[in-house]
Amino acid sequence: MAEFTLYIGNKCFSSWSLRPWLAMRHLEIPFEEGFVRLRTPETFANLAKVSPTGQVPVLNHNGKIVWETLAILEYLADLFPERNLWPADIDARALARSAASEMHSGFREVRYGWPMNLRRPKGHKPLDAEGEAQRARIEVLWRECREKYGRGGPFLFGHFTAADAMYAPVVTRFDTYGGTLAPDTRAYVDAVLATPAMRHWYAEAAKERWPEPGPDE
CATH class of the missing domain: 1.20.1050.10 (Glutathione S-transferase Yfyf (Class Pi); Chain A, domain 2)
Incomplete structure (x- = not known):
């Protein structure tokens, strides 16, 4: 299992998902991508399995859960100060x-x-x-x-x-x-x-x- 798993929604329209995904990808922070398809009857139940708020993005760092986009970015900035986030x-x-x-x-x-x-x-x-x-x-x-x-x-x-x-x-x-x-x-x-x-x-x-x-x- 990867150290980081970032749970996101559909890339076509999940704007909040894009933000930490782009930062991690651009700054070459390795992560696995967890996906929850949005706008389906199963979406709410699937989100509840990975997100305390029922929303994405959510970062799982070796079992530690960080949610809310700015909080994820701040967490990454603390972990990787050399990336100058x-x-x-x-x-x-x-x-x-x-x-x-x-x-x-x-x-x-x-x-x-x-x-x-x-x-x-x-x-x-x-x-x-x-x-x-x-x-x-x-x-x-x-x-x-x-x-x-x-x-x-x-x-x-x-x-x-x-x-x-x-x-x-x-x-x-x-x-x-x-x-x-x-x-x-x-x-x-x-x-x-x-x-x-x-x-x-x-x-x-x-x-x-x-x-x-x-x-x-």
């Missing part, structure tokens, strides 16, 4: 944690108006007024991180951090629904999508044989 500079780290927490608890109208669906054809989909304000806030936040601390690489803080993992599902949404993006937004979206880990996630999602969600959902 948070920026070393304290000011950059404070901004990274603030941005990650804002994503964890916010941007509801963007997430609901632009649901993650890797089967959906790309095309602009307008958001309502609140969703548009939240979309603009995401771009402002990305610019702030990049301008202050991202000069050393293509990600929010130069190198890949937990903040990038937290925003990865929103990156897919901007790519799917955002239409023509501002050049700096497009550059960041493309940088995340170009990572081998993200490309692997997309390839695995394309292989899923289940019908949900449909391409127009």
Whole structure:
């Protein structure tokens, strides 16, 4: 049995699953993948076997259970400080944690108006007024991180951090629904999508044989 097992849902639309999976894969932390198919009559019972909250993702580390995405990322950062999952500079780290927490608890109208669906054809989909304000806030936040601390690489803080993992599902949404993006937004979206880990996630999602969600959902 592997030291780490990360339980996730369908790659096509399980946005929360993507976050720790991407971080572990990108940072080359070995793990086994546990899978619970979502949106089935058996989903609740299957989740109850592995998750104290009935949700994914959940990390099993040699029998120790860690749930909630940010908690998993923080746990990994403690275990693997050399992977620099948070920026070393304290000011950059404070901004990274603030941005990650804002994503964890916010941007509801963007997430609901632009649901993650890797089967959906790309095309602009307008958001309502609140969703548009939240979309603009995401771009402002990305610019702030990049301008202050991202000069050393293509990600929010130069190198890949937990903040990038937290925003990865929103990156897919901007790519799917955002239409023509501002050049700096497009550059960041493309940088995340170009990572081998993200490309692997997309390839695995394309292989899923289940019908949900449909391409127009």
